[in-house]
Amino acid sequence: MTFSIVARSADGRLHGVAVASKFLAAGALVPAAEAEVGAVATQAHVNLAYRSQGLALLRTGVAAADVVAGLVAADAGRDDRQVGVVGASGDGATWTGPRCHPWAGGQVGDGWAAQGNILAGPQVIDAIRDAWLGGAELPFPRRLLAALHAGDRAGGDRRGRQSAGLLVVQRRGGYAGTGDELVDLRVDDHPDPVTELGRLLDTHTMLFGKPDPATLRDLAGPLADEVAALLAAAGYPVGVAGLDGALASWAGVENLEERLVVGRIDPIVLEHLRRTAPAGRVGG
Incomplete structure (x- = not known):
């Protein structure tokens, strides 16, 4: 029902998740992230426990691939699940259960993992990957959004569009330095949610971005x-x-x-x- 990317900035200071789906308020369910620890996306038949459990494992230094292995091994519903994880270092990791609706799958690399199910085809994940790898010059939240846009343009969720979300964390990166949520935006129900998410990010950057000296x-x-x-x-x-x-x-x-x-x-x-x-x- 969803395509997403979990990723880490090159300096390891930011972690985030971008997600889109033909599903109401996917941004309320799919993403989780902790500053300087990692990020998790749980989708298909969502298991909300993956979010806290995955971050707890990452916090102890468990590698992303081992986090994914541990989450699915302990879950009787794993065949219907999909999950992506990225930690404080190393490659991301992803799992696609064999009963996820096609097309379903994912790809990983250093500091990122992209995954999706009920997609128009594997080209969606290819497009997310290429946009992520080609967007190194962009600010981290915009790089995530560019990858999401690329997946959407490549066909995205084959059922259509409904919601999108963007979560980025950075230590003391939140409002007035009082929290870690640098960006936490959702479009819960919209005919073009990824574009609308971009508009919200523009407004967020105007209001809460730090001035350039x-x-x-x-x-x-x-x-x-x-x-x-x-x-x-x-x-x-x-x-x-x-x-x-x-x-x-x-x-x-x-x-x-x-x-x-x-x-x-x-x-x-x-x-x-x-x-x-x-x-x-x-x-x-």
């Missing part, structure tokens, strides 16, 4: 005057809080607080401010 602009001179006028037009006059304070108040309401740097401004924040401030009131 090379692109930050100093809040001084004419730029500071422009930002102050835009903030005033949006209802956040500089006043006693100063420019940084007014910008922080506005950004908090716009959910852009993760992109703030005192004394400077992220071009993404500046563009959003220019786009959303009431133009008629600027400089009025």
